[in-house]
Amino acid sequence: MDYRAMSTVGNIVLTGATGVLGGRLLQEVLCATDAQVYCVVRAENPDAARRRIEDVLFCYDEQQTLKDETWRIVPVLGDVSQPRLGLSEDSYDELVGSIDLVLHCAANVSLVASYNKIAPVNVGGVANMVEFCLQGKIPLLFTSSFSMVGDKLYHDGFVLKECDLDVGQGFEDMDYERSKFEAERLIHAAGQRGLDWVIVRPGNIWGDSVTGCYPLKQTKVKGIYYEMLKSLVETGMTFPSNEDFDISPVDYVAKAALNAVMNLHVTNRRTFNLTQPNPITYDDIVAAVRGHGYTVREEPTQRYFEAVQEGRLMRGGKPYRSTFTDLMSVFYDGSDYKEHARYDTTEITALLADTGIRCAASDQTLLSRYLDYAVKVGFLPPPSAQRPLAEISDTAMGGGYMESLYDANLSETAQPA
Ligand SMILES: NC(=O)c1ccc[n+]([C@@H]2O[C@H](COP(=O)([O-])OP(=O)(O)OC[C@H]3O[C@@H](n4cnc5c(N)ncnc54)[C@H](OP(=O)(O)O)[C@@H]3O)[C@@H](O)[C@H]2O)c1
Structure with missing residues (x-):
């Protein structure tokens, strides 16, 4: 495939569309492409799946400007942690045969759950999406996390480059971090088997920088950062901390991620740090x-x-x-x-140089929004x-x-x- 033609991509599989990032990515895909978007969702039936997808979509698109585009959303009842995504053999093969691009956002984002609970989705689910993509020779966008840096997070002066993977990080504190690291390794290995991929590592995903929208009521895990705001407001009390705090607006993450995978002719098998360039x-x-x-x-x-x-x-x-x-x-x-670790964003900045896509500054204006x-x-x-x-x-x-x-x-x- 000539990846320069990706803006005319026909059919996309999107996982995690009922989540914080996947919902905003769906909005971006519907706006930026003519694609049909097959959303793999765990739900009782297609109507329930569609309701949940649209709930999050229209949380971001408050004016429902995309109402006439929802026919392009095709709910697929599936579970990424299951072999063949939990689909019948025929449905799976049919889906593989009709897809041009996979955007994989589904994950268990609990920061406290044990590895046994997280790995089937965050590692096993990635392995399943890799097999899906290899079978259909389909490029894969994988949403990792800046937290794959593990305990290097606490190394003052450490800078995670975008091309870095194994930097000797440990994962004593958090199994979620480990799962993201292992998933990245798995994708690199699949590159040897012919997989075309792009990995993005968002920082802490907050609301849309233009509208402030964030699916606080529509998603299961509300987002620890909003819970932080809530606790600050409810208690009126805090503790001092000069620790770095990343704020990566969801619109930036969605636009940058889509742009990266749509330019696969220059981004294939590369990783991009989608973090706030100037953390507060x-x-x-x-x-x-x-x-x-x-x-x-x-x-x-x-x-x-x-x-x-x-x-x-x-x-x-x-x-x-x-x-x-x-x-x-x-x-x-x-x-x-x-x-205190820092995340180098040189490559994504260069890629987006002529696009107008920028990470909004995390200042009073943004936080007030x-x-x-x-x-x-x-x-x-x-x-x-x-x-x-x-x-x-x-x-x-x-x-x-x-x-x-x-x-x-x-x-x-x-x-x-
Ligand atoms: N939020 C952040 O600050 C942040 C930062 C860095 C990286 N990331 C990464 O960004 C991606 C999206 O995160 P998010 O914040 O959007 O998370 P989220 O709001 O919790 O959404 C997770 C999505 O994954 C779906 N999912 C979970 N298990 C699944 C399964 N077995 N099969 C199918 N779908 C499944 C969920 O579906 P249900 O609605 O059915 O549960 C939901 O749609 C993840 O890969 C995460 O690791 C997030």
């Missing part, structure tokens, strides 16, 4: 939340985390827990490790209704939930009181 710090995010009108008081780090872990962070007379405080508690061990959207959809109260705030009590009221978190689905953990 956690403290900067807190400052932006304050700048938007919310009260956020700072407590010493140890005092804050001990209070959370011991159930002494009280709000409205009850111990406060949220996905964010649960997750932070799991990772807080009193050590002084800081996330995200906060306004979260208020608009009822995820956060407006600054004027930020009550009650949390207090730290001297008396322990609860806790003991740490072990249960390790195999938890984040969406199933307790929501803020």
Whole structure:
């Protein structure tokens, strides 16, 4: 195939269309191509699948400008972790035979789930998509993550180049990171068997930089960053941290990823870091939340985390827990490790030079857009209704939930009181 003709691509398989990135990628594909998009979705029936796909699509496309294009969406009831994606042999072969490009976004993105739970989707699912692509000689876009950097994250001065893969990283802390690294390795190996591929590594995916939209209500895992905003607003309390904090707007990630795979004649078998070129710090995010009108008081780090872990962070007379405080508690061990790795974006910047596609700066304007959207959809109260705030009590009221978190689905953990 002459990949310079990719903008006229006929049929695309998209996985993860009911998720944060896949939904925005679907919007981009419908806007930028004439393709039919076969969305592999776990659902009871095609109608339910279509409803879930359109729910996320129209979260991003609020004006429903793509309403007349939805006929190009073809729900395929499947599961990427199953052999042949859970399809019958005939359906599988028919699908393989009619597809020109695969965009693979489906994953288990839980940062606390164990390897046994994650690997069937994040590694096994990639292996299944690789076989699909090899059988049909179809190019594959794989969505990895900047977290494949593993524990190099904490090495001050370490820079992950886009061509890097095995940089001696370890994965003691998080099986999700390991799964993304292993999936990348698997794809490189499949290149030896003739697979044409592009890997993209997004940073922390936040909402659309133009509209602020983010599927807070439509996706199962709301996104730890929005949970962070929620905890900041609900408790009005935080801890100091000058750790780097990546904000990669979903529109940038979707556009850059699609552009990369649509230019396969120059991008084949290359990897691109789709991270924020100028990361800010956690403290900067807190400052932006304050700048938007919310009260956020700072407590010493140890005092804050001990209070959370011991159930002494009280709000409205009850111990406060949220996905964010649960997750932070799991990772807080009193050590002084800081996330300071950097991600080189030279190659993606060069690729996008003439396209007008840019990663929006993570400044007050962008964060205010995200906060306004979260208020608009009822995820956060407006600054004027930020009550009650949390207090730290001297008396322990609860806790003991740490072990249960390790195999938890984040969406199933307790929501803020
Ligand atoms: N979010 C981030 O900040 C971030 C950062 C870096 C990289 N990434 C990567 O970007 C990709 C998309 O992430 P996301 O944030 O969009 O995640 P998400 O919102 O949790 O969406 C995950 C998608 O995968 C689907 N899925 C999960 N298991 C599946 C299975 N066995 N078969 C078929 N579909 C399955 C989910 O379907 P259901 O709706 O049915 O569950 C959902 O559509 C992932 O590869 C992730 O690792 C994300």
